[in-house]
Amino acid sequence: MIGRNKSRLFGFLIVGAFLFLSLLIFQNNSSTNNNYMKNSSNKIGTKTAIFAGGCFWCVEADFEKLKGISNVISGYSGGHTSNPNYQNYAQGGHREVVEVTYDPKETTYRNLVEHIILYSDPTDAGGSFGDRGVQYAPAIYYENEEEKNIAHMVIDEVNAKKIYDKSIVISVLPRMEFWPAEEYHQDYYKNNPIRYNIYKKASGRESFVKKHNQKASEKGIFSQDTLPVAMPENLDFKDYQKPPKEILQKKLTPLEYEVTQEKGTEKPFENEYNANKAEGIYVDRISGEVLFSSRDKYDSGTGWPSFTQPVLSENVTLHKDKKLLSNRIEVRSRYGDSHLGHIFDDGPKDKGGKRYCMNSASLLFIPKEEMEMKGYGKYLYLFK
Known part of the structure; x- marks a missing residue:
């Protein structure tokens, strides 16, 4: 060292x-x-x-x-x-x-x-x-x-x-x-x-x-290497409970904890998924709930992974955010209650005009080839 x-x-x-x-x-x-x-x-x-x-x-x-x-x-x-x-x-x-x-x-x-x-x-x-x-x-x-x-x-x-x-x-x-x-x-x-x-x-x-x-x-190897911190069996969120603070601090990196739990923001361009072009889905890093698809991801030029829409609108919640003395709309995950990022109205017009500007630290990418093994097989329809 x-x-x-x-x-x-x-x-x-x-x-x-x-x-x-x-x-x-x-x-x-x-x-x-x-x-x-x-x-x-x-x-x-x-x-x-x-x-x-x-x-x-x-x-x-x-x-x-x-x-x-x-x-x-x-x-x-x-x-x-x-x-x-x-x-x-x-x-x-x-x-x-x-x-x-x-x-x-x-x-x-x-x-x-x-x-x-x-x-x-x-x-x-x-x-x-x-x-x-x-x-x-x-x-x-x-x-x-x-x-x-x-x-x-x-x-x-x-x-x-x-x-x-x-x-x-x-x-x-x-x-x-x-x-x-x-x-x-x-x-x-x-x-x-x-x-x-x-x-x-x-x-x-x-x-x-x-x-x-x-x-x-x-090459389709190491299929179970990384999974969400607290993903419920069969993605059943009926009685889901978010892990306590001490567990999250242990399982998340300092940046992941700061972003998801304290509304932090990672550096643009210097993050895991901004340039990721592989096919797959993005899930909540803590709960594993499905959030976005690579089919809806685009290069916004901002340095953060950007999407035109979520896979399931009910899996994200929107909240007013005046943290920077400006009116912004915060995006959070429904079950994991993680801070994900913000939504803006400067996205591609032909796809609804929305830009979901997310933090990589809040997301976990599941490659299409690994979705079945990791319990996300029912979402493979997104890539047909």
């Missing part, structure tokens, strides 16, 4: 402002030595799994977005020493890992294996992105023969699909004792979002993951 006293490849990353932030991170890392257990009590019926994918800040952040995950702890494993800490874990043969607690009724071990492959660089055995050394190399730790077989099966399938330009070399290893990392490293992406985002982008991780997510989607 940037700012750590480990061997690493800086290359083009060495710029003044970046180094300044890196020094701050190093100082904070050095001041925290004690191992820390985050949310250590697990619910009855849950299971745990251990994965390595380079910088555990990033691996933890990505796993926490998945449905069925109740806890993710950054730590160390795979080595020959006891009670490793940040200063000595590499010398003890450990890797940076995360321990994932999941509900097998909501997700599967296979889904977790798919996820670590897609959200790391599984083709690099010498480290991960700018972080070099075996301590940063990707790995899947299995607890029994069934998990071992699942891991190899997924690897073979991904290699056959040629998602990556090189063969997958992620290690598949017997599970060993897990040692939680220091408190400073837990929820780093939430507690230090600016530094975290600089690291993730500058290291090349963000662009690499995005590129291969797109390739995987096009």
